Amino acid sequence: xxxxxxxxxxxxxxxxxxxxxxxxxxxxxxxxxxxxxxxxxxxxxxxxxxxxxxxxxxxxxxxxxxxxxxxxxxxxxxxxxxxxxxxxxxxxxxxxxxxxxxxxxxxxxxxxxxxxxxxxxxxxxxxxxxxxxxxxxxxxxxxxxxxxxxxxxxxxxxxxxxxxxxxxxxxxxxxxxxxxxxxxxxxxxxxxxxxxxxxxxxxxxxxxxxxxxxxxxxxxxxxxxxxxxxxxxxxxxxxxxxxxxxxxxxxxxxxxxxxxxxxxxxxxxxxxxxxxxxxxxxxxxxxxxxxxxxxxxxxxxxxxxxxxxxxxxxxxxxxxxxxxxxxxxxxxxxxxxxxxxxxxxxxxxxxxxxxxxxxxxxxxxxxxxxxxx
Numbered sequence: 001x002x003x004x005x006x007x008x009x010x011x012x013x014x015x016x017x018x019x020x021x022x023x024x025x026x027x028x029x030x031x032x033x034x035x036x037x038x039x040x041x042x043x044x045x046x047x048x049x050x051x052x053x054x055x056x057x058x059x060x061x062x063x064x065x066x067x068x069x070x071x072x073x074x075x076x077x078x079x080x081x082x083x084x085x086x087x088x089x090x091x092x093x094x095x096x097x098x099x100x101x102x103x104x105x106x107x108x109x110x111x112x113x114x115x116x117x118x119x120x121x122x123x124x125x126x127x128x129x130x131x132x133x134x135x136x137x138x139x140x141x142x143x144x145x146x147x148x149x150x151x152x153x154x155x156x157x158x159x160x161x162x163x164x165x166x167x168x169x170x171x172x173x174x175x176x177x178x179x180x181x182x183x184x185x186x187x188x189x190x191x192x193x194x195x196x197x198x199x200x201x202x203x204x205x206x207x208x209x210x211x212x213x214x215x216x217x218x219x220x221x222x223x224x225x226x227x228x229x230x231x232x233x234x235x236x237x238x239x240x241x242x243x244x245x246x247x248x249x250x251x252x253x254x255x256x257x258x259x260x261x262x263x264x265x266x267x268x269x270x271x272x273x274x275x276x277x278x279x280x281x282x283x284x285x286x287x288x289x290x291x292x293x294x295x296x297x298x299x300x301x302x303x304x305x306x307x308x309x310x311x312x313x314x315x316x317x318x319x320x321x322x323x324x325x326x327x328x329x330x331x332x333x334x335x336x337x338x339x340x341x342x343x344x345x346x347x348x349x350x351x352x353x354x355x356x357x358x359x360x361x362x363x364x365x366x367x368x369x370x371x372x373x
Contacts, residue, residue: 008103088107097121205291209221210241273292
């Protein structure tokens with residue numbers, strides 16, 4: 001089997017594609033894979049680490065960039081389709097897999113022009129522009145929630161499957177997770193992160209809550225500030241707590257390098273509402289306070305958070321409401337009965353078979369088209 005994968009710009013599009021690639025290689029060890037992306041997205045760095053050949057094409061976003069930006073985006077799209085068409089003609093894939101982001105648009109269009117089956121995997125409750133536009137030409141469209149179906153044309157073959165993730169490593173109890181992190185086992189532990197670069201609003205909220213956590217012997221916090229804000233946050237903590245923090249209850253990092261251990265130690269998560277983050281919370285059964293980023297296209301993080309809140313697995317707080325509602329975080333952390341129900345609901349959302357089901361569909365499509373190109 002020969003398969004092309006494409007999805008990029010952000011990790012939210014790349015990691016699902018990589019999880020699918022691992023699943024494909026487990027089923028088809030001799031499969032030949034090729035990843036198409038851009039030179040300015042994270043995929044350029046992440047994909048080669050998986051030992052998957054990578055080729056760059058021209059692509060950029062079309063939304064929210066003004067008339068000049070949109071014109072440049074259309075020109076890049078045409079160039080990108082031409083780039084992808086030439087690469088697909090040479091590689092002769094049996095199937096193409098797109099996980100969204102502007103990098104996958106030209107690849108999906110080129111696959112359609114060459115009559116190569118296209119499988120789409122959408123991560124969000126509100127599908128991105130690229131996947132919405134490609135859906136009617138796809139052999140299958142995988143979405144994480146029933147709520148996403150309404151945004152695709154009736155003719156699209158929409159299949160409900162959770163987001164593909166690779167949950168590797170040892171499964172730990174909360175007690176063992178905290179022991180590994182050097183935290184007291186009996187505290188109610190709040191986990192917070194704004195992603196690899198960090199989020200100013202989330203860091204400001206954690207600074208506001210830190211005094212109450214520091215003063216309460218039954219509460220704990222493990223917090224990743226992000227690379228952009230780490231020095232600034234550490235300086236603010238030093239100023240507010242000159243005698244230091246009790247590191248058996250409060251730990252502050254630039255980035256979580258043992259993030260699966262942190263999830264397994266946590267009682268409550270606070271962070272953005274990207275579906276990669278939400279899927280991790282599902283996998284480890286961690287209830288979430290979701291603070292959607294106001295800087296994402298079409299406000300899709302708010303729609304993700306609304307689904308999680310409706311399903312009883314988390315709480316949505318808008319960034320503009322943090323000054324008013326931020327105190328609710330610690331109220332929820334202390335409410336063991338409510339967070340227990342939320343944890344069960346969050347865990348019930350996780351689809352452990354998502355990768356297998358997507359891979360089966362990919363393999364079926366590839367076998368049906370073998371030798372067509």
